[in-house]
Amino acid sequence: MFFNAFVFRDMKLQVLFITLILVSPVVGIINNFNAKEEAIETSLEINEIKEISNGNYCILQLENALYMYNEGYPILPYYVKTYTYPAGTKINEI
Incomplete structure (x- = not known):
C-alpha cells in the first residue's frame, strides 16, 4: 500500500x-x-575638423574620435556608440 x-x-x-x-x-x-515599439535616432554633430599634413598624408583630427589604421590606406576617424537592448528586441534596420 x-x-x-x-x-x-x-x-x-x-x-x-x-x-x-x-x-x-x-x-x-x-x-x-x-x-511596445520604439525608435532610436542618433545624429552626430561635428564642430571642428583639424587637417594635419604629415608628409605625403593628410590626417583628419576630430574631437573624441578613434582612428582606423590600415597600411596603405588613409587613416580614418570613427566614433563608436553602444546601445543595450532588452532580450528579444528586434532591430529592423541600421
Missing part, C-alpha cells in the same frame, strides 16, 4: 513538471506581444 501511494505521488510530480515545461515558453510569447 505504501508503494502504490508513493508511485501515485511521483506520477503527479512528473505530470506537473512536464506541464510546466510545456507552458513556460507560451508565457514568454504572450509577454512579447505586449512589447
Whole structure:
C-alpha cells in the first residue's frame, strides 16, 4: 500500500513538471506581444575638423574620435556608440 501511494505521488510530480515545461515558453510569447515599439535616432554633430599634413598624408583630427589604421590606406576617424537592448528586441534596420 505504501508503494502504490508513493508511485501515485511521483506520477503527479512528473505530470506537473512536464506541464510546466510545456507552458513556460507560451508565457514568454504572450509577454512579447505586449512589447511596445520604439525608435532610436542618433545624429552626430561635428564642430571642428583639424587637417594635419604629415608628409605625403593628410590626417583628419576630430574631437573624441578613434582612428582606423590600415597600411596603405588613409587613416580614418570613427566614433563608436553602444546601445543595450532588452532580450528579444528586434532591430529592423541600421
